Each structure stands twice: as C-alpha cells, then as structure tokens.
Amino acid sequence: MTATDLAQAREQPAPPPGAASGPGESMAQVLRPYGWAFAAVVLTQVIGAVAGLAPLLAVVELGRVLLSPGPVDHGHVWTVVTAGAAGLLVRLLFTAASSGIGHVVDGQVQLTLRRRLAARLGRVPIGWFSRRGTGELAKVVGEDVSAVHPFIAHSPGELVSAFVVPLVSLVYLAAVDWRLTLITLIPVGMAVSLVPLLMLPARLREQEEFDAAMGRIASSVVEFVQGIAVVKAFGGSGRAHRKFLKAADDFVSVFFRWVRGMSLVAAGMQLALSPPFVLLVVLVGGAALITSGGMAPADLLPFLLLGLGLTAPVAALGHGFDDLQAARRAVGRIKDVLEVPSLPEPVDPVAPQGHRVELRDVRFGYDDGYEVLRGIDLVLEPGTVTAVVGPSGSGKSTLVQLLPRFFDPAHGSVLLGGVDLRDLGSRELYRKVSFVFQDVRLLRASVADNIALAVPHADRDDVVRVARLANIHDRILDLPRGYDTVLGDDARLSGGEAQRISIARALLADAPVLVLDEATAFADPQTEQAVRRALATLQGDRTTLVIAHRLETVADADTVVMLENGSIAERGSPAELLARDGRFAAFWRSQRSAVADASGGVRQGDEPR
Ligand SMILES: Nc1ncnc2c1ncn2[C@@H]1O[C@H](COP(=O)(O)OP(=O)(O)OP(=O)(O)O)[C@@H](O)[C@H]1O
Numbered sequence: 030m031t032a033t034d035l036a037q038a039r040e041q042p043a044p045p046p047g048a049a050s051g052p053g054e055s056m057a058q059v060l061r062p063y064g065w066a067f068a069a070v071v072l073t074q075v076i077g078a079v080a081g082l083a084p085l086l087a088v089v090e091l092g093r094v095l096l097s098p099g100p101v102d103h104g105h106v107w108t109v110v111t112a113g114a115a116g117l118l119v120r121l122l123f124t125a126a127s128s129g130i131g132h133v134v135d136g137q138v139q140l141t142l143r144r145r146l147a148a149r150l151g152r153v154p155i156g157w158f159s160r161r162g163t164g165e166l167a168k169v170v171g172e173d174v175s176a177v178h179p180f181i182a183h184s185p186g187e188l189v190s191a192f193v194v195p196l197v198s199l200v201y202l203a204a205v206d207w208r209l210t211l212i213t214l215i216p217v218g219m220a221v222s223l224v225p226l227l228m229l230p231a232r233l234r235e236q237e238e239f240d241a242a243m244g245r246i247a248s249s250v251v252e253f254v255q256g257i258a259v260v261k262a263f264g265g266s267g268r269a270h271r272k273f274l275k276a277a278d279d280f281v282s283v284f285f286r287w288v289r290g291m292s293l294v295a296a297g298m299q300l301a302l303s304p305p306f307v308l309l310v311v312l313v314g315g316a317a318l319i320t321s322g323g324m325a326p327a328d329l330l331p332f333l334l335l336g337l338g339l340t341a342p343v344a345a346l347g348h349g350f351d352d353l354q355a356a357r358r359a360v361g362r363i364k365d366v367l368e369v370p371s372l373p374e375p376v377d378p379v380a381p382q383g384h385r386v387e388l389r390d391v392r393f394g395y396d397d398g399y400e401v402l403r404g405i406d407l408v409l410e411p412g413t414v415t416a417v418v419g420p421s422g423s424g425k426s427t428l429v430q431l432l433p434r435f436f437d438p439a440h441g442s443v444l445l446g447g448v449d450l451r452d453l454g455s456r457e458l459y460r461k462v463s464f465v466f467q468d469v470r471l472l473r474a475s476v477a478d479n480i481a482l483a484v485p486h487a488d489r490d491d492v493v494r495v496a497r498l499a500n501i502h503d504r505i506l507d508l509p510r511g512y513d514t515v516l517g518d519d520a521r522l523s524g525g526e527a528q529r530i531s532i533a534r535a536l537l538a539d540a541p542v543l544v545l546d547e548a549t550a551f552a553d554p555q556t557e558q559a560v561r562r563a564l565a566t567l568q569g570d571r572t573t574l575v576i577a578h579r580l581e582t583v584a585d586a587d588t589v590v591m592l593e594n595g596s597i598a599e600r601g602s603p604a605e606l607l608a609r610d611g612r613f614a615a616f617w618r619s620q621r622s623a624v625a626d627a628s629g630g631v632r633q634g635d636e637p638r
Pocket residue numbers: 159160395396401419420421422423424425426427428
C-alpha cells in the first residue's frame with residue numbers, strides 16, 4: 030500500500046489519543062506476554078531431554094547386569110527395560126509438547142508483529158513512505174517476520190537440549206569415574222581451544238572482507254537486474270555486466286583467502302568433535318584405567334554411550350549461529366520500523382470551522398538539516414484555486430504535502446478552518462483533505478472498491494459518475510468484470526489509467542480541500558480536458574491547491590504562488606503578476622516559448638484572465 034492509499038484508507042483503528050508520538054514498541058515488549066510460554070517450552074524440553082537419557086542409562090544398567098557374574102535377575106532386567114521405554118515415551122510426549130508450544134507461540138508472535146507493524150505503518154507520517162521502497166517494507170513485514178521462526182520455535186528447545194543433556198550426562202559420568210570423565214572432555218577442550226584462532230585479527234579481517242564482498246555482489250546484482258532495461262536501452266549493458274563480473278571475481282579471491290585461513294582451524298575442530306575421535310579418546314583412556322585396575326570394565330559402557338553427546342553443545346552452537354544471526358538482523362529491521370515515531374494525535378480533537386487553509390511562517394527540512402521551506406505565509410480561501418509554480422527543487426511538492434500532513438512543519442503551523450492540523454485528528458483531516466499525487470498505486474481490490482476507498486458505502490451510481498468525470502468509465506467497462514474486476518488479479522492498469530482511478534477516488538471523496546500535482550493528474554490531453562471540466566464543475570466552494578505545470582492551469586488560477594528556493598518570491602493573480610513583469614513573468618515567458626517550440630506555435634486561450 031502506498032502513501033496515497035494509506036492516507037485515504039484511514040479507516041484503520043484510530044491510534045490512542047496522545048499516545049502515538051513516542052518511540053514504538055520494542056521487541057522485548059512484543060515478546061513479554063509470551064514469557065510464560067517460553068518458560069513452558071524450556072521446562073517441557075528439559076523434562077523431555079532428561080527423560081531421553083533414560084534409554085541410554087537403561088542400556089548401561091543392562092550391560093552391568095548382564096556382564097556381572099552369577100545368575101541374571103530377570104525381574105530387575107524387566108524393570109530396567111520398562112524404565113528405559115517409559116523414558117523414551119516421556120521424551121516423545123514432552124519434546125512434542127515443547128515443539129507444539131514453541132510453534133503456537135511463534136504463530137502468535139508473528140501475528141502480533143505483523144499487526145503492530147501494520148498499526149505503526151498506519152500512524153507514521155505519510156512522508157516517511159516516500160523515503161522507503163515498497164520492496165523494503167514488504168521484506169520487513171513478510172520475510173523478516175518469518176525469519177524469527179527459528180529464533181522462537183526452534184532455538185530455545187534446541188539450545189536447552191544441547192546443554193541439558195551433556196550437563197546431566199557429565200554429572201552421571203563424574204559419579205561413575207571422574208578421571209575418565211575428564212579424559213572424555215579432552216575432544217571438547219581441544220575444539221574450544223581452537224576458537225581463539227578464529228578470532229585472530231587476520232581472521233576477523235578476512236571475515237569482514239568476506240562480508241563486504243558478499244554485500245558488493247548482492248548490490249551489483251540488484252543494480253544489474255533493476256537497471257537492466259535502462260542500461261540495455263542506452264547501450265551500456267557491457268559496462269553494467271562488467272561491474273557485476275568484477276564483483277564476482279573479487280568475491281572469488283576474497284573467498285579463497287577466507288577459506289585458506291578458516292579451513293585448517295575448521296577441519297581441526299571437526300576432527301576433534303567427530304565420533305571416531307571421541308570414541309578413540311574414551312577407549313584409550315578407559316583401557317588405561319581398566320588395565321591399571323583403577324576401573325571396572327562395565328563402567329566403560331556409559332562413557333562410550335554418553336561421551337558422544339558431550340560434543341553436542343559445540344556443534345549446536347556452530348549450527349544455530351547463522352540462524353540466530355539472521356533472526357537478529359531481521360529483528361533489528363522490524364524494531365526499526367516499530368520504533369519510527371508516529372504522528373502525534375490530539376487528545377481532544379478540535380473541529381475546524383470551514384475550510385480556509387492558512388500556512389503561518391512555515392519552515393521545514395528533511396532529515397539532512399537543509400531547510401527546504403523557509404518561512405512560508407500563505408492563505409488559501411475557499412472557492413479559490415491556488416497554483417504553485419517554481420523551478421525544480423524549489424519546494425513545491427514539499428509545500429503541498431504539508432496540507433494532508435505528510436509531515437509536520439518544523440516551525441510555524443498549517444491551519445485548516447482555523448485549527449492547527451496537529452489538533453485536528455487524522456480521521457477528520459482525511460475527510461476534509463483529499464489529494465492526487467505522483468506515486469499512485471491501487472489496492473488488490475475491485476475497481477469499484479478502489480474508487481470508493483474513502484467512501485466505502487458509496488452507491489454504484491456515484492462510483493460510475495466519478496469514473497465518467499475522470500474519463501476512465503469506458504476503460505473500466507472494457508475490463509473482464511467491469512467495476513468488479515479485481516486489480517492485480519483480473520487485470521492491470523497502465524500508469525495513466527491508475528492516475529484516473531485516483532482522480533475518480535478524490536472526486537468521490539468530495540473533500541472540501543483538494544491538493545493535486547498536475548503533472549500526474551493530467552496524464553494525456555483527453556484526460557486533461559475531462560478532468561479540468563470535472564474539477565471546474567466541482568470547484569464550487571472547494572479550496573484547491575495545485576502544483577501547476579500547464580500554462581492553462583496557471584492562467585485559470587485565482588492566485589499564483591511563485592516559489593524559489595523554499596520562499597515565496599511572488600504571489601498574486603496571474604494578470605497582476607504578468608503586469609508586474611517580475612520573476613513570474615519571466616517564468617511564464619520561458620514556459621510559453623517552451624510550449625511554442627514543442628507544439629510549433631502558441632496555443633490559444635492560455636492568456637491569463
Ligand atoms: N523525501 C525527501 N527526503 C529528503 N529530501 C527531499 C525529499 N523530497 C524532496 N527533498 C528535497 O527537498 C527539496 C525540494 O524538493 P521538492 O520535491 O519539494 O521540489 P519541487 O519544487 O517539487 O521539485 P520538482 O518540480 O522537481 O518536483 C529538493 O532539494 C529535494 O532534494
């Protein structure tokens with residue numbers, strides 16, 4: 030959903046008054062209600078893991094019974110077998126319960142996160158969206174939320190069992206023979222002692238180079254794919270291709286350095302933790318203790334069975350690390366979105382009196398500290414059209430975006446019907462102000478629903494009426510299911526057609542204040558004529574602010590505001606400004622000669638009234 034859609038689809042739950050401006054919810058706050066569930070996951074996993082040792086201990090006990098001299102005690106054997114089987118059953122039940130609870134919590138957390146993200150996105154300043162790609166946001170709400178799955182559903186259980194089983198085993202083995210226990214720990218000790226080698230400055234540097242090379246490959250692939258059409262069209266495919274190939278070549282050499290540095294240490298760790306090596310160490314140590322008479326042969330059995338499990342935590346940490354890192358990065362991005370400050374909502378919204386718009390000493394800059402609007406004073410009277418003109422980058426879009434409150438001014442205020450927009454309440458604001466800007470996207474919904482976004486219970490007749498006014502009715506009838514065609518599923522519309530739908534939407538909303546960017550709104554001459562007629566009929570008492578790109582619009586406006594470098598350089602009726610022969614007159618002449626050059630002659634009827 031885009032800025033335009035979001036603003037007009039503000040039928041979402043209203044933010045709690047006064048509570049919306051602070052930083053958003055942290056991840057810890059999201060997870061807090063599930064603390065008991067995590068505790069249950071850990072507890073059931075611990076019980077399951079400990080019970081899982083019972084079959085192994087039963088085998089050990091059976092070995093002792095069967096290897097000891099004298100007649101076999103059948104009753105004891107059956108008790109041991111039953112205990113082992115019961116342990117297995119308990120492990121099965123509790124591990125299943127732990128996994129089940131983990132997955133239910135995971136589902137709940139993902140649902141909560143998506144709801145909170147949706148709620149937060151509905152409350153952040155609309156202008157915030159213009160700096161975020163829709164793809165980037167879709168990734169956060171979709172992929173990143175899904176990436177917490179291993180972190181919530183698997184990691185707690187896996188980590189618990191990876192540590193509990195070796196810990197209980199160690200206690201048991203130490204009770205059998207502490208000397209052989211220490212010997213059994215030698216492989217783990219060897220693997221752990223190799224870890225510092227992975228932390229050497231040279232290794233860390235290689236790891237950083239590896240990550241950077243991966244990043245370069247990723248960005249050159251994205252650039253290559255995203256820009257391929259343009260690059261090909263301008264004959265630069267070879268250059269773009271070369272950049273990608275160079276990133277790939279660089280990656281290979283970095284990768285070889287990284288592998289060379291890591292491979293010996295990694296192989297050493299793998300060898301130390303491998304079952305044959307662990308068994309060898311246990312057997313050699315056990316044999317030495319048995320032959321020296323320090324240990325009974327039957328006591329070797331638990332070490333052979335449980336010794337292998339002692340290496341599990343090291344392996345689990347290694348395997349789970351990547352998952353955890355990915356989840357951590359995803360959670361960071363989710364947190365960033367959840368913490369975007371939202372627009373403050375008034376505790377007691379004030380009702381506007383009429384729809385006169387006033388900007389008082391408005392100053393505004395984006396994040397970079399550069400002031401884009403420098404003290405704008407402007408009054409837009411009901412029933413008038415005000416055209417904003419000015420060179421590219423003079424701040425026209427920024428100025429008009431303050432009316433639908435895409436941003437709040439850093440200084441000064443924007444008033445509607447005598448009320449500061451900050452005291453108005455967003456529902457009331459979007460009932461009063463509608464807009465047609467660039468960046469029109471349509472919802473995956475029927476054409477009729479798309480048009481009736483701001484007036485969900487509108488009659489079909491009204492929807493058809495505004496579609497006719499916006500010159501899109503005939504095109505809609507050509508779609509497979511007419512007004513019931515689901516956009517995105519049944520059909521796709523061109524950019525110009527989407528703009529006309531958005532104009533129809535604004536016409537149906539019938540808000541008393543209309544803000545539009547003409548460059549987008551009047552996509553083709555036929556639509557331009559139709560929409561200009563429609564807006565003229567509807568004008569009545571409306572307050573209209575338009576970024577004017579066509580001379581006809583400028584000539585028809587009641588007031589022209591000439592912006593330069595974030596300030597109003599000139600204002601007045603078009604005729605007055607032309608008579609003054611100042612900046613606007615120069616601007617007008619340059620536009621007129623540009624139009625004349627383009628059309629091979631001056632068009633009639635574009636002189637100011
Ligand atoms: N979302 C944004 N973040 C940061 N800076 C921005 C953003 N939008 C615009 N600017 C900067 O603000 C200044 C004014 O831009 P604005 O789009 O308001 O001008 P404009 O007069 O509408 O230009 P144009 O006619 O080319 O659309 C420019 O320097 C621009 O780089």
